[in-house]
Amino acid sequence: MDLGLSNDGVLVVGAAKGIGHAIAQQFANEGADVVLADIDSHVKEAANTMVENSDGQIQGVILDATDYESVQSLASGLAEQQHNLNHIVYAAGVGSNKFGFPFWELEPTDWPRVIEVNLMGAVNIAHAFAPYLQQRETGSILFIASIAAQMGSQTDPPYSAAKAAIVNFMQVVAKDFAPYNIRANAISPGMIQTTLNKSVWAAWNERQATADQRPYEEWAAEKISTICPLGRWQDPEDIGKMAVFLASQAAKNVTGQTINVDGGIIMHS
Numbered sequence: 001m002d003l004g005l006s007n008d009g010v011l012v013v014g015a016a017k018g019i020g021h022a023i024a025q026q027f028a029n030e031g032a033d034v035v036l037a038d039i040d041s042h043v044k045e046a047a048n049t050m051v052e053n054s055d056g057q058i059q060g061v062i063l064d065a066t067d068y069e070s071v072q073s074l075a076s077g078l079a080e081q082q083h084n085l086n087h088i089v090y091a092a093g094v095g096s097n098k099f100g101f102p103f104w105e106l107e108p109t110d111w112p113r114v115i116e117v118n119l120m121g122a123v124n125i126a127h128a129f130a131p132y133l134q135q136r137e138t139g140s141i142l143f144i145a146s147i148a149a150q151m152g153s154q155t156d157p158p159y160s161a162a163k164a165a166i167v168n169f170m171q172v173v174a175k176d177f178a179p180y181n182i183r184a185n186a187i188s189p190g191m192i193q194t195t196l197n198k199s200v201w202a203a204w205n206e207r208q209a210t211a212d213q214r215p216y217e218e219w220a221a222e223k224i225s226t227i228c229p230l231g232r233w234q235d236p237e238d239i240g241k242m243a244v245f246l247a248s249q250a251a252k253n254v255t256g257q258t259i260n261v262d263g264g265i266i267m268h269s
Helices: 018-029 043-051 068-081 112-136 157-180 195-206 216-227 236-247
Strands: 009-013 033-038 058-062 085-090 139-144 182-189 258-261
Touching (some): 009 018, 009 112, 018 033, 018 043, 068 112, 085 236, 112 139, 112 157, 157 182, 195 216
Parallel strands (some): 009 033, 139 182
């Protein structure tokens, strides 16, 4: 299905690898002009590789989304360079790299960096690009949340809380942008084999007695079979496909929504 995104401009923050990279790739597959932004310097290499399989213009830029001045500079630069910037995706995220159950096993000092990247980075992006999106009067902004935001996950409380805040902020953004025909949504991925997911296992495993430690594959397989009705992993590509759908006119009446791509882990009546 042609989603009509050819020649649309897209910024994906957190696109060097993982979910963010998969989202950028799906937009590139649709013929969009994609800017991959990430604090990881490998983002430029990732963009160069993507150019080989895309009809659109692809570029990579190094960006620390927690640095508001840098975000503002990128926004003004892209506004001058790309007059077709219609869609923004915030996919940057970090966990505490600790196993947070019970929560008092963490320290309050484990929270600020997680909040800064997952929430304030998204806030910085939304603020900096708001004037330009308003001028476009069409487009979308997408935030990558997590199913942890909807179930008070005990695995990593700072991450869970930050993603819950993202969902709430997204709803505010959706209401404020609606008069300008700009839509805002969130995607909550489920179980995906990313670096972040593996860090959760590593933190859990480290706290176990030697006899109770388990390989990542075994630990993850049991978790999937226990909590996921479809009984299978979700892939970064699954998130990418949902992202391009939400950006397209096929979803022109979808705003303020959190879409769970999780194999049925979270269900609502």
